[in-house]
Amino acid sequence: MPFQILTPKTARQRVQVLLSGRAAEICIFGDPSSGAGIGAESDLAQATNLALAIERKWGFGESGLIWDSGTANEMWRLPEKERRRVERHLQDASSRALVVVTENKAQIVDLAEHLFRVREMSTRDIITFAKQITGEMTVGKAS
The missing domain is CATH 1.20.58.760 (Peptidase M41)
Incomplete structure (x- = not known):
């Protein structure tokens, strides 16, 4: 480090x-x-x-x-x-x-459940997911 x-x-x-x-x-x-x-x-x-x-x-x-x-x-x-x-x-x-x-318990549980389904996420995937669960991203909007 x-x-x-x-x-x-x-x-x-x-x-x-x-x-x-x-x-x-x-x-x-x-x-x-x-x-x-x-x-x-x-x-x-x-x-x-x-x-x-x-x-x-x-x-x-x-x-x-x-x-x-x-x-x-x-x-x-x-x-x-x-x-x-x-x-x-x-x-x-x-x-x-x-x-x-x-x-932020609900969002953490959502993330854990999503990660359980997909098994791995890139940094970009995590950012996209975070925007979705916080409502900052709308369908079709580029990140």
């Missing part, structure tokens, strides 16, 4: 996106599965690493202007106060993701 510059806002949004699949499971099925947290490259691991970076690498959190090379693997070595701040970033992002998913 190429290096990307993040702001505090975009970093928090990225954490929220990473936790959106888990939020969708909670919204649709009532509980999350272990899928979001399987392995070091999982969405939950990536979200944790971003939350740690917000607090300990980029100076975006309450920890101040410090830099630390810590990763999610070392999370439990942090002082409790810092772990709580990282957890708060994750909980806040998870709550925001759940709100967005809940507000």
Whole structure:
């Protein structure tokens, strides 16, 4: 993944996106599965690493202007106060993701059902589908 510059806002949004699949499971099925947290490259691991970076690498959190090379693997070595701040970033992002998913539950279910039927979708297919379910596209209109 190429290096990307993040702001505090975009970093928090990225954490929220990473936790959106888990939020969708909670919204649709009532509980999350272990899928979001399987392995070091999982969405939950990536979200944790971003939350740690917000607090300990980029100076975006309450920890101040410090830099630390810590990763999610070392999370439990942090002082409790810092772990709580990282957890708060994750909980806040998870709550925001759940709100967005809940507000768009019908569209998510429609997309899942459509994907189940067609099995795969290109970026263009997803954009076209999104326009259709949000009413932005009329029959015969070019995208």
